[in-house]
Amino acid sequence: MSSEGVLRLEKVIHTLMATSGNKNINAKLVLLGDVGAGKSSLVLRFVKGQFIEFQESTIGAAFFSQTLAVNDATVKFEIWDTAGQERYHSLAPMYYRGAAAAIIVYDITNQASFERAKKWVQELHSQGNPNMVVALAGNKADLLEARKVAAEEAQAYAQENGLFFMETSAKTATNVNDIFYEIAKRLPRVQPAQNPSGMVLMDRPAERVASASCCS
Amino acid sequence: MYGTHSKRDLSLEFQSQIPILRPSIHARRANLTVKFQDLYGFTVEGNVDDVNVLNEVREKVRKQGRVWWALEASKGANWYLQPSISEGIDLKSSLKFSVLANAITLKRLIRKGIPPVLRPKVWFSLSGAAKKKSTVPESYYNDLTKAVEGKVTPATRQIDHDLPRTFPGHPWLDTPEGHAALRRVLVGYSFRDSDVGYCQGLNYVAALLLLVMKTEEDAFWMLAVLLENVLVNDCYTTNLSGCHVEQRVFKDLLAKKCPRIATHLESLEFDVSLVATEWFLCLFSKSLPSETTLRVWDVLFYEGAKVLFHVALAIFKMKEEELLLTHHVGDVINILQKTTHHLFDPDELLTVAFDKIGSMTTNTISKQRKKQEPAVMAELDQRLRRLNSIKVDEN
Ligand SMILES: Nc1nc2c(ncn2[C@@H]2O[C@H](COP(=O)(O)OP(=O)(O)OP(=O)(O)O)[C@@H](O)[C@H]2O)c(=O)[nH]1
Ligand SMILES: [Mg+2]
Numbered sequence: 001m002s003s004e005g006v007l008r009l010e011k012v013i014h015t016l017m018a019t020s021g022n023k024n025i026n027a028k029l030v031l032l033g034d035v036g037a038g039k040s041s042l043v044l045r046f047v048k049g050q051f052i053e054f055q056e057s058t059i060g061a062a063f064f065s066q067t068l069a070v071n072d073a074t075v076k077f078e079i080w081d082t083a084g085q086e087r088y089h090s091l092a093p094m095y096y097r098g099a100a101a102a103i104i105v106y107d108i109t110n111q112a113s114f115e116r117a118k119k120w121v122q123e124l125h126s127q128g129n130p131n132m133v134v135a136l137a138g139n140k141a142d143l144l145e146a147r148k149v150a151a152e153e154a155q156a157y158a159q160e161n162g163l164f165f166m167e168t169s170a171k172t173a174t175n176v177n178d179i180f181y182e183i184a185k186r187l188p189r190v191q192p193a194q195n196p197s198g199m200v201l202m203d204r205p206a207e208r209v210a211s212a213s214c215c216s
Numbered sequence: 217m218y219g220t221h222s223k224r225d226l227s228l229e230f231q232s233q234i235p236i237l238r239p240s241i242h243a244r245r246a247n248l249t250v251k252f253q254d255l256y257g258f259t260v261e262g263n264v265d266d267v268n269v270l271n272e273v274r275e276k277v278r279k280q281g282r283v284w285w286a287l288e289a290s291k292g293a294n295w296y297l298q299p300s301i302s303e304g305i306d307l308k309s310s311l312k313f314s315v316l317a318n319a320i321t322l323k324r325l326i327r328k329g330i331p332p333v334l335r336p337k338v339w340f341s342l343s344g345a346a347k348k349k350s351t352v353p354e355s356y357y358n359d360l361t362k363a364v365e366g367k368v369t370p371a372t373r374q375i376d377h378d379l380p381r382t383f384p385g386h387p388w389l390d391t392p393e394g395h396a397a398l399r400r401v402l403v404g405y406s407f408r409d410s411d412v413g414y415c416q417g418l419n420y421v422a423a424l425l426l427l428v429m430k431t432e433e434d435a436f437w438m439l440a441v442l443l444e445n446v447l448v449n450d451c452y453t454t455n456l457s458g459c460h461v462e463q464r465v466f467k468d469l470l471a472k473k474c475p476r477i478a479t480h481l482e483s484l485e486f487d488v489s490l491v492a493t494e495w496f497l498c499l500f501s502k503s504l505p506s507e508t509t510l511r512v513w514d515v516l517f518y519e520g521a522k523v524l525f526h527v528a529l530a531i532f533k534m535k536e537e538e539l540l541l542t543h544h545v546g547d548v549i550n551i552l553q554k555t556t557h558h559l560f561d562p563d564e565l566l567t568v569a570f571d572k573i574g575s576m577t578t579n580t581i582s583k584q585r586k587k588q589e590p591a592v593m594a595e596l597d598q599r600l601r602r603l604n605s606i607k608v609d610e611n
Contacts, residue, residue, distance in 0.1 A: 026544070036377055037415075054384040057377075059417045059502060060493035063549045078546050080490075085374065085416045090455045092595055094487055123603060 016102070023073040027187055030096045031118045033105030035114035038139040041170035042105060043081045046180055051171050058083045061095050068184050075184040075203045077101075096124065101133040101183045106154075108167065109146040114154065121161055133186045134163045135179055141167040142174070188189035235551055254508040255332065256427050256486035257387045269560045273507060276563070281331035287321070296322050297341040323518065327570060329562065330514045336429045343517035344439040357433040361400050364407045371406035375399060382419040398423055401436045405443075412443060415452035417497040424501050428510060447521050448585060449498070455596050462496050462524070463489040464588040465581065469525055470532065473573055473574035477532050477539055486545050489606070492528055500527065503556040504565075522581045523569075530569035531555060546563050560570050 031039040040055045040062065043131045058081055069078040080095040082088070096102060102124055106117040122135060136158045138149060151167055154203065158165035165181060168175040250267060254260050262270075288295065295318060313563070330338050340346050349356070379395040388394045401422050406414045421442070425435040443452065450458035467488060469479040481488060494502060499516070500509050516523045532539065535551050542548050559565050 003594070021361065035374065035609060050546050051386075054380045056502075057381045058420065061490065063490070063546070063553075065546045078544075083416060087452075087454050087456055090457075090460070090599065091489075091493060093599070094489055098485070119603075126602065196314050 006135040008088055016171045023189070024074055025075045025187060025189075027077055027100040027163060028098055029077045029101040029103065029183065030082060030099045031103050031105060032082055032092065032096070032124075033084060033137075034107065034110070034116040035084075037084060037105040037107045037113050037117075038168075038170050039084065039103075039105050039168040040081050041175060042103070042137065042139060042146045042168060043079055045173055045176045049173075051173075060088070060091060066180075068181060070181060073189065074205045075187060077180065077184075092123075093127065096128055099129065100187055101135070102128070103137050103179065103183070104137045105137045105139050106149065107140050108149045108151075109140055109143050112151045113146045114138075118157070121163065122179075125161070131188060133183050135183055136163045136165045137179055138167040139166070139170060148168070164166075246333050247479055248570055253387070254506050256281075256424075257389075257508075258383070258506050259385060260505065262560070266558060271562055277329065277331065277507075280329050281333070283325070283328075284334060287325070288453070291318070296325075296338060315492055326518045327566060328515050329484040329511050332428075332510075335510070335514070336434060339428070339438060339513075339517050343438065343441050345434070345441040347523070348441050348444075349437045358438055359405065360404045360407065361561050362404055367403075367407075369406070372403050374416070375402045375419070378416060378419045379439075382423050386423075388429070394426075397426055397432050401426065401439060404436055405439055408410055408440065409443070411453045415456075415497075417454060417494075420498045420501045423508065424506070424513075445478065446516065455600075456497075457592055457596060459493065459497060460592045460596065461585050461588050462521075463493060464592065465584045466492055466496075466525060466528060468584060468588075469529060469576070473529050473535065474532055477536055480540050480542075480546065484545055484548065486548050488532075493550060495528055495531075496524055498523070500556075503553075505560050506559070508559050508562040508565060509602075511566060515566070520578050522576055524580050525581065526573050526574060527565065529573050530565055532570055534565070 025046075031043060032038050035057075041051060041060050043062075043064050044050050044052070044055065047064045061080050061082045064079045064081065065077060066079065067074055069075075073087045080099075081093050082092060088179060102120075103139070104120045104124075106113040121134065121136070136154060138151065138154050154167075155165050164186070166175045166179045168179060170176060249261050249263050251259055251261050251265070254270065260266070260270075293609075326338075326342075353359075376399070379574065380390070382398065383389050386394070389398065398419065402414055402418060405418075405422075406412070412418075417603055418439070422435060422439050425438045426432065429435040429438055448458045448462055450456075451462070467478075470488060500512055504512065512523065512527050531552060535555055538551050539548060
């Protein structure tokens with residue numbers, strides 16, 4: 001019942017580009033980060049090319065999907081945009097379980113959100129899938145006068161922890177598509193058996209998915 | 217001013233602004249989507265069919281109103297303001313046939329919907345809010361809001377952050393007046409129960425309560441009775457343990473009541489909590505159209521929290537065949553979101569919720585919660601210890 005009916009998530013936009021005889025990759029991606037860091041705004045910018053000043057606060061998590069063509073493959077991201085409030089963190093494992101990629105978002109004008117981001121990095125390193133591609137996004141990069149977290153500091157932290165780092169702005173769109181492209185490029189292309197990384201490589205349409213298992 | 221003392225009928229005010237919608241033949245032909253305000257002032261976007269459904273619903277609401285007036289004429293004014301069945305009528309009075317008969321009539325009547333004009337009065341009484349309020353001095357709410365004015369806590373900071381993010385664009389909620397009223401209710405409650413403080417999600421619930429109850433003070437008491445009596449304990453406290461319990465109970469119920477769906481979703485590795493968590497925390501206010509949400513709340517305040525399970529199961533049940541054809545998690549979510557956003561006819565949902573799902577007693581649900589509690593506590597505890605051990609390693 002959002003008053004912003006236009007922006008509801010119900011409509012998944014497919015920008016599937018024509019690619020010749022190549023791979024389709026499904027990748028689960030999760031966004032984590034402090035309240036108000038701009039997770040939902042980043043996703044909205046990436047999926048719909050929009051920015052709204054007052055984004056409804058996320059409860060639990062919201063789902064989006066978006067497809068990108070990268071080199072020889074199309075990557076369909078299944079994106080979970082999670083809620084930032086501390087008490088919601090107990091729900092996070094449900095969303096990052098089996099994820100192929102994560103974007104950890106902080107707000108460059110808010111030091112506490114950067115500290116919170118580091119905690120997420122640790123949690124993913126200890127709990128998440130070890131092959132997960134993890135990006136660190138310093139968001140609200142348009143608010144330069146209010147900057148509290150130096151880009152160099154975040155860059156150094158990212159390097160130490162094997163993440164890749166970008167400063168983004170959901171408002172001006174700076175680096176938003178880029179960060180998703182970069183993730184898409186880094187996703188492992190070959191799928192190990194049993195699919196532990198949360199990715200499904202599809203050469204054929206998915207008819208083979210077990211529908212025989214449902215009976216009552 | 218929309219303060220404690222003013223009794224403006226917001227819902228009626230919105231209603232009077234809305235002309236009956238008659239989609240033009242052109243709109244019909246082009247299958248256009250139209251934007252309009254619903255009964256409670258929310259902007260809805262829908263196609264011509266949706267508009268027609270909403271007009272029918274409006275007509276049904278009017279008819280249902282006439283049923284209530286007729287009963288009032290025969291049974292006397294306020295006949296419905298008696299303790300609910302679930303609360304347990306004491307034995308002596310239940311032996312009185314008329315009391316029992318009234319209770320049965322009322323249950324049936326409430327499932328068909330409380331007329332919007334009667335909602336504040338009926339909710340306030342049947343939910344137990346009136347009783348709760350009567351146990352404290354008359355000035356409790358005013359004293360509370362005065363006492364906490366100007367205080368800054370983590371809860372108030374989070375509330376301030378969320379005020380403009382609560383149904384942005386709503387013609388009353390998203391005004392300085394609306395923000396101020398919502399702020400007083402949420403801040404007041406955060407001081408009343410410091411274990412809950414403020415949990416995101418409550419902003420949506422309180423906002424809708426304000427729209428229905430018309431006075432801030434009554435909205436506050438409805439929020440209190442909801443969190444303290446109607447819902448399971450600890451739904452909104454620090455680690456949302458109550459919410460985790462409800463989710464586990466829900467998964468069990470789905471497996472029992474809709475086994476084909478449960479098996480299929482499991483094969484897709486789709487955890488129903490991915491979508492149901494928001495339903496339970498916002499009591500459907502972020503997913504269902506406003507009148508449909510309020511119809512769910514009508515029953516919630518009379519029959520208790522088991523209603524949330526009925527409704528959540530019904531949403532899956534309604535789309536059983538479609539869901540069984542899905543191959544991807546994304547498709548499942550799209551079906552569910554599309555369904556909830558277009559459920560403009562509350563009866564369509566509630567008929568499935570109560571007739572097709574089968575009965576569940578509050579008692580059995582309580583037992584199931586008890587069964588799940590230890591597992592939830594263990595899981596939360598384990599996570600906490602794991603995270604703490606990371607910190608230790610660091611030093
Ligand atoms: N200037 C500026 N503001 C931004 C940017 N991204 C987000 N915001 C604003 O920051 C606020 C919070 O953004 P959200 O996207 O809702 O943040 P979130 O991380 O999803 O928050 P939760 O859902 O509560 O966890 C909104 O008012 C946005 O308008 C940005 O790049 N620049
Ligand atoms: Mg968000």
